[in-house]
Structure formats: structure tokens, C-alpha cells
Amino acid sequence: MRTRIAIAGGGLGGLTLARILHQHGIDAVVYDREASRSARPQGGALDLHPESGQLALAEAGLAGRFRSEARPDGEEHRILDPTGRTLVHHEPQPGSFSGRPEIDRSALRDLLLDSLPGDTVLWRHRLVAATPRPDTGWELTFHDGHRTSCDILIGADGARSVVRSLLTDVELSYVATLVELSVDDVDRRHPDLAELVGPGNLWCVGVNRILAAQRLGDGSLRVGISLRAQDQPLDTYRSERALLDMFAGWDPCLTALIMAADSPPTPRLIEAMPTGTRWTNRPGVTLIGDAAHLMPPVGEGANQAMLDAAELAGQLAANPADPNAAIRSYEESMFTRTHPIAEMSARVQAMMLSPTAAEDIVRFFSRPAEPARTD
Structure with missing residues (x-):
């Protein structure tokens, strides 16, 4: 019997997850609250990191399409003081994709949506409740009263996640x-x-x-x-x-x-969310992205959401007979990976809005690059 997978949320994490599962021949349904793919603006641009966002797109088979949409020159970064004096000026190597090229959120979301079968995303489906079924799985209730069920529920529903409440009562x-x-x-x-x-x-x-x-x-x-x-x-x-x-x-x-x-x-x-947030594993449900580890917006959120998706999809594909074991493995890896990143994001956020921000930021961007890992 085929496992029915429901993904709550059609943001970058949820769509990346659906795409990589599709690559492995695993069906999933994405439930999104918006009326359509163009119902609202998607925000600014993202710099996709090689070790996270770009890695996830490679797992999704979309690296080539990403390169056709991305803007390497968008990685240029200037930092000024209130008088207009330049403190830092980072200029990427022209035309190089070796760093963290920028791509508009809307272009990246469209790229992911276009890679999925047309019936994967169900619009106008805002999840309001999920309750355990008597045997296994979940009963899902949407804002219009519509109901359906699934065996595995994955919360990719952002900062105000409904699915998160099934696992933790953590406060933002x-x-x-x-x-x-x-x-x-x-x-x-x-x-x-x-x-x-x-x-x-x-x-x-x-x-x-x-x-x-x-x-x-x-x-x-x-x-x-x-x-x-x-x-x-x-x-x-x-x-x-x-x-x-x-x-x-x-x-x-x-x-x-x-x-x-x-x-x-x-x-x-x-x-x-508090750094180091964890929860006790519960069969048939897990979280990715902001639903799992909401961080200050300093460049890691979307990248970590997409990497969450790639790692969870990989575990589910490797353990088709035991999806709960796949979820446990994913969660332990995700907790370990995101904890130091969340701590770093909190430090950077505090530094950027401090009385000594200019000096601190110059020091931060002037630090020596860490040596490449060889393991």
C-alpha cells in the first residue's frame, strides 16, 4: 500500500521536498493557503549557498535551470556608514557560480513549481487542524471545512506553523x-x-x-x-x-x-525560535524550514529549509518500508546541523542592530576565510 504524504506549505522548502520525492518516484501532495502561484509577491532575492540551497537543487535535478536564472553579479555587496563612506565592498568574480549567486525568490519558486506535475500543489488549502486517526496517520481539516487524510504529514508551513503544535509548544x-x-x-x-x-x-x-x-x-x-x-x-x-x-x-x-x-x-x-529547539519524535509527522527552526533573516533560512527538504526526501527514499525510521534519522541530523547555524544567526542579528554595528560588521567581514573541509 502506497504511503500518502502530505506537505503543508508551498514555499521553497515544501516545493523542494515535493520535487526530490518526485525524482525518487514518491508522490506527495502540497497544500498551500494561497489562491494561486501568483497571488502575492514572494519578496526579494536569495543568495543560495553551495553547501545547502544549491546542493538541494542539485538533488532535485535543477542545477542547470538554476544557473540559467541566477545572477552571479548579484552577490556584490557594499556596506556604508551614515555619511556614505564605504566600509566593505565585496565584488564577486565576474560570471562565476562558485560563490553564492543571487536568484529572485519568485524565480526560484516558479522554477520549482514548473518542475512538478500540475496536480501536486492544491491551492486555497489553508490547514487549520491535524488530528490523529484511530489507526495511523492524520485527519487534515482546512479553512473551508474540507477534510482529507494522510499517512505522513510534513509541516513546511513557516513561522506560524499549524503542524508545529503537534510536536512542540515552543514560543516565538x-x-x-x-x-x-x-x-x-x-x-x-x-x-x-x-x-x-x-x-x-x-x-x-x-x-x-x-x-x-x-x-x-x-x-x-x-x-x-x-x-x-x-x-x-x-x-x-x-x-x-x-x-x-x-x-x-x-x-x-x-x-x-x-x-x-x-x-x-x-x-x-x-x-x-529559541536556538536548540528540539522535540520528541512522533510517528508520522515532522517539520522542515521555518516551521522547524525559525531564525533571524540573515541569509540561512531558505538555504536550510531546502537542505532540510533534500535530507528528509533522501531518508524517505532510502527507507520506503519504515518512514518513521527515516523521519527519526532526519530529525537527529537536522537538530545537530541547525543548532550552530541558529546560534550564529542570532549573533549576527544582534551585531547588525547594535550601537557598534559598523565596527563589528567590518571586523566580521574582514575575518580570514575558514579552511576548506576535507572530510
Whole structure:
């Protein structure tokens, strides 16, 4: 009898998992809350790491398609102080894919969706509850009252995971505030800002705050303002005037990123799970990505989610007769792998929004590269 696998969440982790399972001849259904693949913007760009995100795409048989969509020049990274003085300028080797090339989240998600059979993802299926069946498996209930069942349930449903509650009651902590804006058609409409940001990422680092911008493949800029966790209501950050006041005294060439925005400021809370979060294995259910180890957004989240997917799919393919053993092996490996990465992400997040952020970041980016592993 074929094992019925349900994946809650059609983000990068859930889709990577479905794709690699499909590569192994294992069917899975992805349940996603959105109305369609284009129902909402997917955010900015990602730098995919060779040891995690790129490795997962190779396991998915999509390395070639990734190279056709990725932008190696997007790895360029400039860090400035509030006066506009350059503190760090990283320039990748032209045309090289040996580092961490950028790819827009939307392009990567489309790449994964296009690689799956058309009936793999069921849209408009927001999971609201999962209850154990009398024998084995799970009864799934969706927001419209629709129900179905599965043998294995995998939570890839992000920060506010419904599936997580089946395994742990861990609470999220508020670690920062992020305000997002966008600037369209920047080369034509704002060539000065296009030159300032370049083809990749720009960070302008001040005391307890960062003004950042990122070039996307469609010629727009994604602007982000990172602030320390505060008690002020989010509506405080919906005003352009209030944001400009926060950057009073900064070089006007930098704050022009706020003034040029075509979208109203959109603030949101940044949350994280406690580092070292684990749970006791429960048959027939597990988590990947932010559902399993929500970290501050410093470059590891999507990469680790995709690696989770690759490792879980590999274990399920290697143990078709005992999926629960596969899940146990995956979880132990995942806990060990992500713990130091979550600790590092928390340290970097705190460093970036500290009173001494500029000095700390320069020191961080100037440290010697670690020797390559040979094991």
C-alpha cells in the first residue's frame, strides 16, 4: 500500500521536498493557503549557498535551470556608514557560480513549481487542524471545512506553523522590526540610486538600525529598514515622514531610498525560535524550514529549509518500508546541523542592530576565510 504524504506549505522548502520525492518516484501532495502561484509577491532575492540551497537543487535535478536564472553579479555587496563612506565592498568574480549567486525568490519558486506535475500543489488549502486517526496517520481539516487524510504529514508551513503544535509548544520571540518598501524601474527613473546599490546588495549601517537595498531581476529595488525590537506599535512605521525622522542626519543620497519608494512602508515583526529547539519524535509527522527552526533573516533560512527538504526526501527514499525510521534519522541530523547555524544567526542579528554595528560588521567581514573541509 502506497504511503500518502502530505506537505503543508508551498514555499521553497515544501516545493523542494515535493520535487526530490518526485525524482525518487514518491508522490506527495502540497497544500498551500494561497489562491494561486501568483497571488502575492514572494519578496526579494536569495543568495543560495553551495553547501545547502544549491546542493538541494542539485538533488532535485535543477542545477542547470538554476544557473540559467541566477545572477552571479548579484552577490556584490557594499556596506556604508551614515555619511556614505564605504566600509566593505565585496565584488564577486565576474560570471562565476562558485560563490553564492543571487536568484529572485519568485524565480526560484516558479522554477520549482514548473518542475512538478500540475496536480501536486492544491491551492486555497489553508490547514487549520491535524488530528490523529484511530489507526495511523492524520485527519487534515482546512479553512473551508474540507477534510482529507494522510499517512505522513510534513509541516513546511513557516513561522506560524499549524503542524508545529503537534510536536512542540515552543514560543516565538520578537527580535526585530523590518519595514519594507520598493522602487520600480530604478535604472530609468532613479539612475543615481541604481548606481548607489549596484547589481547586488547595499547596507547602510548606523546605530541600532540599518537601511538596506537589494537589486531584483525585474529592475526594481527592494528597500528594507531593520530596527531593534521595540514596544512601539507597527503603525508607527507606516509613515514615510516618521521613517525619514529616524534617519535624520544621514547623507541625503542614502535616505533618497526611502523618498523614492513607490509602495507605502510595510512593517512587520521579525520573530525567531529559541536556538536548540528540539522535540520528541512522533510517528508520522515532522517539520522542515521555518516551521522547524525559525531564525533571524540573515541569509540561512531558505538555504536550510531546502537542505532540510533534500535530507528528509533522501531518508524517505532510502527507507520506503519504515518512514518513521527515516523521519527519526532526519530529525537527529537536522537538530545537530541547525543548532550552530541558529546560534550564529542570532549573533549576527544582534551585531547588525547594535550601537557598534559598523565596527563589528567590518571586523566580521574582514575575518580570514575558514579552511576548506576535507572530510
